[in-house]
Amino acid sequence: MSGSHELSRRDFIKVTTGIVGGLIGAVIGLPSIYYLIDPALREGGKEAWIPIGKFEDMQVGVPYPFSFTRVQVNGWERTASSFGGYAIRKSDSPEDLLVLNSRCTHLACTVNWHEESDAYICPCHDAKFSMAGEVLDGPPPRALDVYDEHRLTADGLIEIFFKEA
Amino acid sequence: MFKNIYDWLDERLGLNDLYTNLLDRPEPKTTWWNTLGSASMFLFIMQGLTGIFLTVYYTPSPDHAYDSVQYIMEGVAFGWLIRGIHHWGATLMVVLVFVHMLRVFYTASFKFPRELTWLIGIGLFLTTLGMGFTGYLLPWNQKAYWATTVGTQIAGTAPFLGEFILKALRGGPDLSALTLQRFFSAHIWIIPAVLVGLMGIHLYLIIKHGESHFPTKED
Ligand code: HEM
Ligand code: FES
Numbered sequence: 047m048s049g050s051h052e053l054s055r056r057d058f059i060k061v062t063t064g065i066v067g068g069l070i071g072a073v074i075g076l077p078s079i080y081y082l083i084d085p086a087l088r089e090g091g092k093e094a095w096i097p098i099g100k101f102e103d104m105q106v107g108v109p110y111p112f113s114f115t116r117v118q119v120n121g122w123e124r125t126a127s128s129f130g131g132y133a134i135r136k137s138d139s140p141e142d143l144l145v146l147n148s149r150c151t152h153l154a155c156t157v158n159w160h161e162e163s164d165a166y167i168c169p170c171h172d173a174k175f176s177m178a179g180e181v182l183d184g185p186p187p188r189a190l191d192v193y194d195e196h197r198l199t200a201d202g203l204i205e206i207f208f209k210e211a
Numbered sequence: 212m213f214k215n216i217y218d219w220l221d222e223r224l225g226l227n228d229l230y231t232n233l234l235d236r237p238e239p240k241t242t243w244w245n246t247l248g249s250a251s252m253f254l255f256i257m258q259g260l261t262g263i264f265l266t267v268y269y270t271p272s273p274d275h276a277y278d279s280v281q282y283i284m285e286g287v288a289f290g291w292l293i294r295g296i297h298h299w300g301a302t303l304m305v306v307l308v309f310v311h312m313l314r315v316f317y318t319a320s321f322k323f324p325r326e327l328t329w330l331i332g333i334g335l336f337l338t339t340l341g342m343g344f345t346g347y348l349l350p351w352n353q354k355a356y357w358a359t360t361v362g363t364q365i366a367g368t369a370p371f372l373g374e375f376i377l378k379a380l381r382g383g384p385d386l387s388a389l390t391l392q393r394f395f396s397a398h399i400w401i402i403p404a405v406l407v408g409l410m411g412i413h414l415y416l417i418i419k420h421g422e423s424h425f426p427t428k429e430d
Contacts, residue, residue: 074296077289078264084288121268121286122278 085121095205098145101198104135109146109159109166109177118210131193132159132166133204134177145193145206146179152186166190232418239424244318247311248417251339252410254304258342261297262399269349271395273388276351301343308339319430320423328416331409338406345398351391359394360386 098112113130136142148157155170166175173184180189195207221227270279283290321329348359367377382389
């Protein structure tokens with residue numbers, strides 16, 4: 047280009063190649079990035095009301111065990127996961143119900159109610175939780191998780207509100 | 212400042228020489244027909260990139276291959292675009308490579324000293340076809356399944372070695388999970404590795420000999 051303001055034929059080719067190449071790169075490159083990170087941008091968290099048992103079957107002061115499975119679709123595959131817990135009635139009122147998740151807050155094993163020990167015991171590292179879910183013994187960092195929304199249906203069923211992770 | 216860094220690198224890497232030899236070497240009078248080799252190479256690179264992206268979601272197992280392709284088309288953002296480019300690029304690449312070969316033939320560019328460039332070129336054409344053949348099975352749909360059944364059956368009619376070839380291609384007497392898996396392996400590792408190697412020699416020879424003159428009436 048020495049001294050002149052005109053674009054030489056060679057420089058014109060270079061610039062055009064650069065621009066066209068850049069355009070093609072952007073038109074394909076940007077969608078490609080979206081394609082790669084798409085699963086990370088998905089809103090998970092499907093919600094549902096899940097029946098866990100008849101209210102009249104739950105006795106005051108005795109943990110009532112329940113379990114259910116949910117099917118999750120991951121890409122082209124379906125995975126069934128099991129969930130469970132205990133419903134504890136404190137009085138006659140259906141409002142007065144505590145629904146615990148039986149997933150141990152230490153490393154996610156499933157705890158079981160042991161009548162004779164008056165505690166939920168985790169088989170993995172011997173954690174103990176009180177009937178209301180507080181840690182009595184062992185490594186767990188916090189009390190058992192609670193399903194905090196529940197309702198009584200017209201047919202006398204207790205349903206809990208469940209949201210997928 | 213940038214000039215200093217550039218000069219430092221150039222002295223050690225020979226960037227200017229690279230540039231001159233790769234992109235600024237002297238050419239005889241050329242036509243658009245001379246661009247077909249580079250166009251084939253560009254398509255190969257595109258196929259490589261889109262192919263790598265496809266493997267992020269594709270799975271080569273008989274019970275999930277079809278679903279995973281379906282998922283790419285409908286479930287992932289721009290999956291249709293990536294697969295579309297790879298799908299049409301595959302066909303276009305075979306066509307381009309073939310037309311490139313025709314032009315080299317018609318301009319008699321395969322003669323001394325370019326015989327090896329030509330022979331390597333034949334290897335490139337065959338491996339390109341191999342990519343098409345192995346890739347076609349991967350969606351594991353009806354067309355893919357039967358095309359491969361027929362294709363391997365044809366290979367099986369070769370004299371003496373036919374049965375062995377058929378079993379080696381299928382990984383057994385019938386099309387199975389083994390067939391899909393070995394076609395996948397061939398499609399993403401074995402054939403591309405061969406192709407890249409051949410392409411390297413091909414390009415080296417082209418740079419070494421320069422582009423040929425088109426023959427004139429006197430030749
Ligand atoms: C993957 C496939 C291929 C790629 C990427 C490729 C790439 C190239 C490139 C970039 C050039 C220089 C530019 C041009 O003349 O177009 C070239 C030249 C050449 N190609 Fe290929 N090629 C391929 C397949 C083939 C095939 C199938 C043949 C023939 C059997 C072949 C034979 C030649 C010859 C003889 C030359 C030298 C032409 C001359 O000097 O005028 N190539 N190739
Ligand atoms: S997982 Fe329950 S105690 Fe470790």
